[in-house]
Amino acid sequence: MPKMANNILKEVFQLSLQDELERMIKLNMNSIIHQSLSDEEVEQLAIKIGLLPSEYRSIIFFRYSFNNTPSETDRILEIENSIGKLRYIQKMLSGLMGINNSWIDDNSMERACKIAIIEDTKDYNNIKVLHKPNYSKAFRRKLKDIKIKQNPNNILMLLAKRVAVFILVCILSFSAVLAVNAEAREKVFEWIIEVFEKFSIITPQDIDEGNNSVELTSLKINYIPTGFELVDIHKGRNMLIYNYSIESNQEFYIKLYSSYGENKSYYDTEGVEIKEIIFKGSQAYMWQTDEIIYLIWYQDGIECHIVGNLNKDELLKVAEDISK
Amino acid sequence: MKLKRMGATVIAIALLAGGGATNVTYAMESQEQVLARVDYQEITPLWNSIADISPSISAESTTLYPEVYIKAKSSSGSITGTMYLEKYAYGSWTTVTSWSLKGTGNVFLSKSYRGTSGVKYRARVVVDVDGENAVAISGTCEI
Numbered sequence: 001m002p003k004m005a006n007n008i009l010k011e012v013f014q015l016s017l018q019d020e021l022e023r024m025i026k027l028n029m030n031s032i033i034h035q036s037l038s039d040e041e042v043e044q045l046a047i048k049i050g051l052l053p054s055e056y057r058s059i060i061f062f063r064y065s066f067n068n069t070p071s072e073t074d075r076i077l078e079i080e081n082s083i084g085k086l087r088y089i090q091k092m093l094s095g096l097m098g099i100n101n102s103w104i105d106d107n108s109m110e111r112a113c114k115i116a117i118i119e120d121t122k123d124y125n126n127i128k129v130l131h132k133p134n135y136s137k138a139f140r141r142k143l144k145d146i147k148i149k150q151n152p153n154n155i156l157m158l159l160a161k162r163v164a165v166f167i168l169v170c171i172l173s174f175s176a177v178l179a180v181n182a183e184a185r186e187k188v189f190e191w192i193i194e195v196f197e198k199f200s201i202i203t204p205q206d207i208d209e210g211n212n213s214v215e216l217t218s219l220k221i222n223y224i225p226t227g228f229e230l231v232d233i234h235k236g237r238n239m240l241i242y243n244y245s246i247e248s249n250q251e252f253y254i255k256l257y258s259s260y261g262e263n264k265s266y267y268d269t270e271g272v273e274i275k276e277i278i279f280k281g282s283q284a285y286m287w288q289t290d291e292i293i294y295l296i297w298y299q300d301g302i303e304c305h306i307v308g309n310l311n312k313d314e315l316l317k318v319a320e321d322i323s324k
Numbered sequence: 325m326k327l328k329r330m331g332a333t334v335i336a337i338a339l340l341a342g343g344g345a346t347n348v349t350y351a352m353e354s355q356e357q358v359l360a361r362v363d364y365q366e367i368t369p370l371w372n373s374i375a376d377i378s379p380s381i382s383a384e385s386t387t388l389y390p391e392v393y394i395k396a397k398s399s400s401g402s403i404t405g406t407m408y409l410e411k412y413a414y415g416s417w418t419t420v421t422s423w424s425l426k427g428t429g430n431v432f433l434s435k436s437y438r439g440t441s442g443v444k445y446r447a448r449v450v451v452d453v454d455g456e457n458a459v460a461i462s463g464t465c466e467i
Contacts, residue, residue: 172335198371203463236434237389238380243430251399253430260382261391262446262463268371268397292375292397307376307395 021084024091034105041097042108046115048096055079056089057120064106064113066142076139190283190298193274200269202285202296204257204303214301216240216256223321225314228252238263244308252308252315254322259301267294267307279319288312300324373397373454379407379462381447383439386467390447391434392425396454399429405451407433412444412464420445439467 037045049057059082062068068076070083079085094103104112135143194201217240224230227246234241238261245251257263274287284297291309297319298304306319376395381388392407404426410417425433439445447462 168335234393234432234434236380236391236432237384237436238382238391238434239378239393241393241430241432245399249399253395255376255378255393257380258382260384261380261389262382262465263378263380264460264462266374266377266379266458266460268375270371290397 017088021081021088024084024087025081027087029087033102035094035099035102035108036105037097037108037112042111043115045093045097045104045108045112046119048093049112049116050119052089056085057116059086060089060109061113061117061120064110065117066146068142072138072142076136076142191285191296193285195269195274198268198270199266200274202265202267204259204263204298214258216258216302218324219256219300219302219304219322220324221254221318221322223318225310225318228310237261250308250310252306252310252318254318255305255307257303257305259303263303265296265305268292295319371456371458373401373456374451374458377449377451377458377460379447379449379460381409381445381462381465383445383465383467386439386441388437388439388445388465388467389434390437390445390462391432392447392449392460392462393430393432394425394427394449394451394453395430396428398454401429401454403427403429403431403451403453405431405449407435408448408450409435409437410446410448411439412446417446417448419448425449425451441467443467 049060052060055077058077059073059079062073062077062082063070063086070086073082073086074080090103090109093109094100097104190205192203192205194203216235221242224244225246227248228244228250229246231243231245231251233243238258240256240258242254243251244253255265268289269287270289272287272289274285277284277286279286279295279297280299282298284295286293286295288294292307293309293312293315294305294307295315296303296305299322304319304322306315308315373396374394375397376393378393379390380392381390383389388409390407390409394403394405396403404424406422406424408422409420411420420439421437423433423435425431444464444466446464449460451458451460
């Protein structure tokens with residue numbers, strides 16, 4: 001048959017189908033008698049559904065398996081006149097099942113679709129997806145409603161992805177803060193404490209680099225416990241030490257370090273727990289060996305240490321009352 | 325999808341840049357520890373009489389300022405020792421000069437020394453407090 005004649009015939013058939021579909025939309029559904037099928041007939045119907053063209057299978061699955069309205073089906077499948085096509089398929093299937101004066105009822109259609117859709121999707125896991133499907137939001141909502149959007153593996157993957165994103169954001173934020181904020185970096189790396197069995201080495205890290213001009217004498221000791229007297233002062237370029245004592249053999253000293261020096265303090269910390277505290281809005285450390293209490297902190301650009309065998313509250317009060 | 329990819333790219337670049345800057349900072353900060361760690365074994369494991377040894381070093385131009393404060397647990401504790409100024413050359417530390425120290429209860433020693441430009445220095449202190457020996461080392465200072 002010549003090619004032109006073929007094309008003409010095709011167009012004629014399509015026009016004929018179009019007319020049929022138009023008629024189906026206008027069909028009075030109340031005048032149609034529905035007939036239920038036996039289990040055996042339902043199985044036969046399922047096979048026939050499986051033989052339908054893909055678009056028609058989708059239309060009846062959307063109607064009988066996913067409970068979509070015709071307008072939803074039109075939108076999701078991006079087709080037109082799904083209601084007319086659905087009725088056309090119903091009529092055609094009824095005819096194929098040998099029911100000429102009535103249509104297959106909805107219940108039988110649902111049962112047949114349930115069998116057909118299993119058969120239709122059994123190879124889905126083996127399909128190699130070349131392009132990820134781009135579902136519409138409405139369709140994703142539908143999938144979620146019928147809970148087939150995610151299998152357990154996908155849920156784990158989703159969780160893993162979210163955890164990864166969270167960790168990534170945390171690392172990014174932390175890195176960004178440290179990279180751009182010198183003040184924050186000082187807070188984090190203000191002290192390094194290396195703990196050994198008998199002692200610990202305390203090293204300040206780049207404390208307030210921009211504050212080199214801070215004079216150690218600018219810090220004033222405003223409170224001294226009753227009875228204590230200043231015994232001696234040692235003043236160097238890197239450190240300033242005030243020694244206080246009382247006749248009852250109690251003593252304490254305040255050691256202030258400038259940021260000029262590469263300072264290290266070796267302290268007795270045998271068998272003690274060095275507690276990290278916030279003191280004067282900064283990271284500080286405190287511990288006690290025998291009767292000696294140690295407190296180190298940082299204020300006003302100066303590294304401060306106070307060590308003594310006096311009462312802990314008194315020692316803290318002395319430290320608290322040190323100011324510019 | 326393009327937006328997502330762009331977002332992911334931006335995050336990755338920011339992460340690399342941020343992480344890199346932080347690592348540079350951290351690497352600079354941790355440099356001293358590596359040097360100090362080599363000498364930890366020299367510390368005598370006795371801290372019954374010693375409360376505090378604080379060595380320090382700073383510099384202004386080519387003048388070095390090594391200092392140390394030593395405190396005995398007892399106010400009558402006898403302290404003797406030496407503070408060494410050391411320089412780093414050919415992969416090891418060698419003594420440039422030293423000062424002796426002596427006192428009771430506590431000792432403070434502060435010195436100055438004209439060094440050589442481009443050389444790394446540190447203060448090393450060897451003390452004896454009531455028969456208890458210890459060694460402590462300051463951070464390093466390059467002039």
